[in-house]
Amino acid sequence: MFKTNNVTSRIFERQIRTPAPGTSVHSARRFYENLVPSFTIYDVECPDHSFFKFTDDGQYFVCFSRNRQDLIVYRPTWLSFSCKGEDCDNNQELPPQVKRFESFFTQLYVKPLASCNELICKDFFLYMESNQFGIFATSTAQIQDARGTDGAILGVPSFEKITIHLFRLEDGFKLDEKVFHNDCVNLTHNMGAFLYDDLLAVVSLRYQTIHILQIRDSGNLVDVRAIGAYCREDDELFINSSSQLAGNRGDLVDNGTNHDQPNSNNSFLSGIKQRLLSFIFREIWSEETDQTQRVQCLKKKFYFHFQDYVDLVILKASRNTDQLPAFFAVYNMETTEIVAFYQNAADELYLLFERFCDHFHATSINSMYMNFISSHSNNIHALEQLKSMKNKATSISQFVKKMLSSLPLNCQSMSPSPYFDQSLFRFDEKV
Known part of the structure; x- marks a missing residue:
């Protein structure tokens, strides 16, 4: 294939050659082979902000004030200086203004984000490209030693108030917000939230609930569903009406002597936990065809571990699960069924992760360039690195646990930048 380090030659070659069908974007990205950062400017005069990240489309640079109260957004001005000659890195002296932050970024606005008793979660930011x-x-x-309230699990810290803010980045206008009171959401590196198209999922650790919110084009955050205690929209109505009917019948029979019985709501496991137990039971049931063997298998694999399954809590998998038993459940929120259930040392799940890694991070259907994220399931160089790590591992089971510890993948944690495209560049992810 024609290749040269001269940008002019590549532009001329693009004019006279037509790329193969479906490869025009790949051909355009190959121009980054000629535009490689090769010079570093030190001691740049920067404002005293906490710099966070660029949006994937490169339009906005998100920063926060040091006191974690204000949102500050810049727009990059991109290439501002050039030099003439072959050895620019060593011989050319750049003008003094090149060491000023303002030479590369233009401040769009400063907006107050946190209230007086709140602080900005500086590791949390999601970007909806279609609406900016x-x-x-x-x-x-x-609050570390928070009191247990109705529905809250013990041992989970609490925050008096957690607020999710929706901003229009173009002008910094606040569109809507969603508040969680006396709750706990793991906001570090977007662990407790996931954005897919216009749906935002927020995981409440304290109440073991997955809140599904829809972001409308108008800029409104609309509650769609809460998955946890109930799985369907009418589950709560059905259970409450059934409990009320049962209570009325009890009053007729014993004239109120049944009032000391515990609330029927507390006698049930959560809806999603019941779905999980049902799935595990059916999987074990279908393993054996002989009735006697089936009963023995259920005793050994299900009833013996029943309380362990009941005690499971929804968490974001992290590296500390290397030494702890952890499980991954795949849930279909339309049918309210558990589709699959794996332990964090399952070879079957690892093989799926190795072969179909791209399916483990759901990307927006509107962002075509998200298809260029290199992984060991779509890039031979990444696969070679993975196999090299696997061959060097002293224990395959520990290697599997280490690889699966990244699941579920954090939302918008992977960059589609051409400089991370392993079809163009070779690099070490550790550095």
Whole structure:
């Protein structure tokens, strides 16, 4: 294939040659082979902000004030200086203004984001490219020994207030917000939230609930569903009406002597936990065809571990699961069924992760360039690195746990930048 380090030659070659069908974007990205960062400017005069990240389309640079109260957004001005000659890196002296932050970025606005008793979660930011909406979060101080309330699990810290903010990044106009009171959401590196198209999922650790919100084009955050205690929209209505009917019948029979019985709501496991137990039971049931063997298998694999399954809590998998038993459940929120259930040491799940890694991070259907994220399932160089790590591992089971510890993948944690495209460049992810 024709290739040269001269940009002019590549532009001329693009004019006279037509790329193969479906490869025009790949051909355009190959121009980055000629535009490689090769010079570093030190001691740049920067404002005293906490710099966070660029949006994937490169239009906005998101920063926060040092006191974690204000949102500050810049727009990059991109290439501002050039030099003439072959050895520019060593011989050319750049003008003094090149060491000023303002030479490369233009401040669009400064907007107050957090209230007086809240702070910005500086590791949390999601970007909706289709509408250029930014999603931020603020929270009050963490309460470590929070009292257990109805529906809350013990041992999970609490925040008096967690607020999800929806901003229009073009002008910094606040569109809507969603507030969680006396709750806990893991906002570090977007662990407790996931954005897919116009749907935002927020995981409440304290109440073991997955809140599904829809972001409308008008800029409104609309509650769609809460998956946890109930799985369908009418589950709560059905259970409450059934409990009320049962209570009325009890009053007729014993004239109120049944009032000391516990609330029927507390006698049920959560809806999603019941779905999980049902799935595990059916999987074990279908393993054996002989009735006697089936009963023995259920005793050994299901009933013996029943309380362990009941005690499971929804968490974001992290590296500390290397030494702990952890499980991954795949849930279909339309049919309210558990589709699959794996342990964090399952070879079957690892093989799926190795072969179909791209299916483990759902990307927006509107962002075509997200298809260029290199992984070991779509890039031979990444696959070679993975196999090299696997061959060097002293324990295959520990290697599997280490690889699966990244699941589920954090939302918008992978960059589609051409400089991370392993079809163009070879690099070490550790550095």
